[in-house]
Amino acid sequence: MVIDKVALTLAVIGALNWGSIGLFGFDLVAFLCGGQMGTVSRVIYTLVGLAGVWCITMLFRETEPIEGDAHA
Numbered sequence: 001m002v003i004d005k006v007a008l009t010l011a012v013i014g015a016l017n018w019g020s021i022g023l024f025g026f027d028l029v030a031f032l033c034g035g036q037m038g039t040v041s042r043v044i045y046t047l048v049g050l051a052g053v054w055c056i057t058m059l060f061r062e063t064e065p066i067e068g069d070a071h072a
Contacts (some may be wrong), residue, residue, distance in 0.1 A: 002023050003054070004054075004058060006051070006057050007050075007051040007052075007058075008051070008055060008058075009051075010047055010050075011048065011051045011052050011055050012053035013048060014048035014049075014051070016028075016053065017029050017048075021060050029041050029045065031054040
């Protein structure tokens with residue numbers, strides 16, 4: 001699903017941003033978008049948070065076997 005890939009991409013972006021905060025004390029999103037309380041930054045933080053919630057649902061989904069998959 002496309003939404004799964006978008007959510008996963010946003011979650012990875014969020015994880016990389018948190019990694020840069022933890023390692024270097026540098027918030028890349030805030031730097032690029034006008035500070036932590038800037039409107040664009042807050043929208044990005046919200047989208048990353050929603051993507052994280054969506055990714056939680058991916059953990060509990062049953063996967064359908066792919067046709068022709070020898071392991072199924």
